[in-house]
Amino acid sequence: MSQVIRVENIAQYVGQEVTVQGWVYNRTHKGKLVFLLVRDGYGFVQCVAFKNDLPAETFQTIVHIPQESSITITGVVRADERAPGIPGGYEIGITGFEVVQAAEEDYPIALKEHGVDFLLDNRHFWIRVPSQWAILRIRATIISAIREWLDDHGYINMDTPILTPSAGEDTTTLFETEYFDEGKVYLDQTGQLYNEANIFAFKKVYCFGPTFRAEKSKTRRHLTEFWMVEPEIAFCDLDQLMEIEEQFVSHIVRRVLERRQPELRALGRDVSALEKIVPPFPRISYDQALEMLAEIREQTTDPQQKQLLEIEWGSDFGAPHETALTQRFDKPVFVYGYPSAAKAFYMEPWPGRPEVCKSVDLLAPEGYGEIIGGSERISDPALLLRRLHEQNQPEEAYRWYIDLRRYGSVPHSGFGLGVERTVTWICGITHIRETIPYPRTIKRVYP
């Protein structure tokens, strides 16, 4: 056996004999010639067998090898523009072939069109196909870029609890479970409140973990279990927060462009759209956004769309509004200064305009919409207490949270970035369920 290579590095081995450990993704044969498309976890490479170059028995084995069989192939790498694959452009002329296991012949996923229902039921196999494999490789790169940027900029990772007491929020959107003799506890929706405690010890922190929402949302933008990274920064106001967010998001996109070109190509992603993602990002106020929406509604002829785009001052944007708005930009756009009534109680009021708060959402371009929600938090204990009462929140549950403001309070801000929505946008795909290995939606917990 020659050196076992990773297919992603195949260009380094032209002219050499190498070994690939992997699986048969596709087989097609033409008389004395067989093409195998082999995946090794790192890429897809075409391997070619000529009858005259191999022992008769080996050739017959290759001709009949079932799809998805696990194999060890030895052969010589050559560049050939005709060769498909990821990265593609290289193929292996087979000199040795060993079967680890011949797969059963009824593998359900063909190289043909399939319906969503079928593919989701077979998610454990679906992740083997190039598009899903590419998306999940990009996801992993996005996650490592997130940690890399934060770790390099003075943020420390603080894991926040997943099992949390009620905190008095509307429990219909929380998954609950029994916790010994302590009654009900809930799966976390955010680590933010704990992170607000953490910054007073560590200054800049982030938590990164799964988040659970029991909302009965049934759209292409929702999962019941998703991953969110939540940085929180002491001595930081709303303007500084936006600067951080645009640097952060730009870094993530840049890393994907640097490290995942073959995967982006496999997905047919328009890379030029991603190359535009550099700071600064446009900033518009909620009021300006409303004016833009009014303009867009004027220009719309479709009566149904016109109705969907209706919005009154005070409401948060729905998906149609975000989509319409972001189609007008080729970079992510900040929308700041939302009505306080539409946002959480802990957001700092706008100076001189208490009906508006220092919140900011980042909406991804090309119609993708919200990927980040963030704000400057209230730093004054008396004001925080008043806002709690105004929103009828139970004071006792937030005792420790209010106390944070009594001992060295500072202006501070933070945000949450939804990993799967970011992956959806960067990959240029239409549905969030493809951005996580095993999606959990309101109708699916299998496999």
Next chain:
RNA sequence: UCCUCGGUAGCUCAAUUCGGCAGAGCGGUCGGCUGUUAACCGAUUGGUUGUAGGUUCAAGUCCUACCCGAGGAGCCA
């Protein structure tokens, strides 16, 4: 929770206004072909039409109830 659409072979779908033998392509298998890209050619394999009940000589098709899924809204990342 509400609105819309759908469920027929392993998969993707068809089955004519008006009820009349359950079909095709793909996949799998066998054979042919030295450059395939979702190859092509020939043969072959393949069915509890989502479930239960009803109408009828006869139901994939009509009626009733239910189950399951998808898309969208609201809510959110």
